[in-house]
Amino acid sequence: MSIVLEAKHINKYFKKPVLFHVLKDINFQIKKGEFASIMGKSGCGKSTLLYILSTMDTDYEGELFLNNQLITNQSRDHLSHIRNKHIGFVFQFHYLLPEFSVLENVMLPAKKLAEKSTLEIEHDAFEKLKMLNIEQLAKKKASRISGGEKQRVAIARALINNPTIIMGDEPTGNLDSYNSENVFKIFKKLSDDEGLSLLVVTHDEDFAKRTNRIITMEDGMIIT
Numbered sequence: 001m002s003i004v005l006e007a008k009h010i011n012k013y014f015k016k017p018v019l020f021h022v023l024k025d026i027n028f029q030i031k032k033g034e035f036a037s038i039m040g041k042s043g044c045g046k047s048t049l050l051y052i053l054s055t056m057d058t059d060y061e062g063e064l065f066l067n068n069q070l071i072t073n074q075s076r077d078h079l080s081h082i083r084n085k086h087i088g089f090v091f092q093f094h095y096l097l098p099e100f101s102v103l104e105n106v107m108l109p110a111k112k113l114a115e116k117s118t119l120e121i122e123h124d125a126f127e128k129l130k131m132l133n134i135e136q137l138a139k140k141k142a143s144r145i146s147g148g149e150k151q152r153v154a155i156a157r158a159l160i161n162n163p164t165i166i167m168g169d170e171p172t173g174n175l176d177s178y179n180s181e182n183v184f185k186i187f188k189k190l191s192d193d194e195g196l197s198l199l200v201v202t203h204d205e206d207f208a209k210r211t212n213r214i215i216t217m218e219d220g221m222i223i224t
């Protein structure tokens with residue numbers, strides 16, 4: 001199966017307050033359709049690694065490839081374009097704009113990409129809401145829906161540009177068990193049915209156990 005994301009010899013140092021070698025020779029690959037989780041004790045470097053993989057942090061050593069293209073040492077504008085087109089994000093906090101409607105929130109990354117007309121984007125956004133069974137929320141203000149619904153809207157927003165990979169940083173961290181299960185099922189379906197790759201940092205062992213692969217980190221290293 002084809003490789004969508006590859007990290008080669010990633011090292012990262014924080015220089016302040018004292019020099020700290022936070023990521024130590026990280027190597028791994030994520031295949032198309034793979035649903036992988038990253039686990040490890042607090043402070044082992046999971047979020048730092050996800051920031052690098054998602055191209056938001058460029059201050060590292062080593063090489064990153066997305067769809068077999070080198071994405072290390074690219075210009076800030078080019079990285080912003082790659083991120084918007086190929087990477088969907090789901091965080092612990094949803095970061096929806098509270099005064100905008102659900103549909104408008106989902107449309108935003110596609111408007112930023114500016115490859116389609118507003119009408120097309122609106123259609124695509126509605127299709128994503130339908131896929132996640134929340135189309136009835138389309139016209140509601142984002143501030144007026146529940147926490148579990150907000151997270152599903154955040155997933156729809158992450159999907160709007162048909163990304164190569166979804167990256168999640170504790171996407172179920174704020175949810176109760178019912179809504180966490182819902183998010184897991186959505187991710188699993190995206191991986192099984194749509195061939196989407198997912199890489200999710202989680203502290204939830206039950207969630208991680210049911211992914212295709214657990215990448216375990218310890219003290220800045222991948223140990224499994």
Ligand SMILES: Nc1ncnc2c1ncn2[C@@H]1O[C@H](COP(=O)(O)OP(=O)(O)OP(=O)(O)O)[C@@H](O)[C@H]1O
Nearest residue numbers: 014016017022040041042043044045046047048049
């Ligand atoms: N900007 C920074 N400057 C210096 N040290 C940092 C900085 N950001 C994080 N660290 C340190 O780097 C280490 C890794 O942090 P990171 O947030 O990646 O851990 P984590 O595994 O995601 O933890 P958690 O599970 O608690 O979210 C920690 O020891 C943290 O204190």
